[in-house]
Amino acid sequence: xxxxxxxxxxxxxxxxxxxxxxxxxxxxxxxxxxxxxxxxxxxxxxxxxxxxxxxxxxxxxxxxxxxxxxxxxxxxxxxxxxxxxxxxxxxxxxxxxxxxxxxxxxxxxxxxx
Numbered sequence: 001x002x003x004x005x006x007x008x009x010x011x012x013x014x015x016x017x018x019x020x021x022x023x024x025x026x027x028x029x030x031x032x033x034x035x036x037x038x039x040x041x042x043x044x045x046x047x048x049x050x051x052x053x054x055x056x057x058x059x060x061x062x063x064x065x066x067x068x069x070x071x072x073x074x075x076x077x078x079x080x081x082x083x084x085x086x087x088x089x090x091x092x093x094x095x096x097x098x099x100x101x102x103x104x105x106x107x108x109x110x111x112x113x
Contacts, residue, residue, distance in 0.1 A: 011035060014043075014076060018068055020052070020061050028052040028061045032069050034076045045073035046082035066099045 013035045020028035030050040036043040047069050052061045066083075073081050083101050085092045093103070 011037075016072060018065060018072065020065050020068075022056065026053075027056045028065050030065045030069055032072055034073055034078055040079060042077055042079040044080045044082070045076065045078040046084070048084070062095065063099065066096075070099065 013033060016032045018030050018032060019026045028051055031048045032045055034043050034045040050062060050065055070081055083096050084107050085096060
């Protein structure tokens with residue numbers, strides 16, 4: 001086999017921080033990243049770090065953030081949206097499914113720090 005070499009090139013990624021506001025106070029936030037690979041014409045997106053302040057939990061803020069995230073990535077023309085959750089968080093899994101996401105596969109992780 002011939003020697004393998006590698007080439008890297010930068011790609012465009014759109015990253016957004018979506019904040020849920022109650023008046024002037026931020027009560028939650030999430031991050032959405034939209035990027036494109038060579039296998040599709042349309043980009044895909046994933047969400048990360050959905051957080052809701054303890055004082056307003058169980059009041060629908062997480063659902064509003066999730067719905068807003070999905071609307072944002074639709075507007076960006078993404079063909080899919082990925083949400084991640086650890087094993088053992090069945091309540092969170094049910095919540096993700098209630099937002100329209102379905103269990104699809106496994107996430108594999110390598111911590112580098």
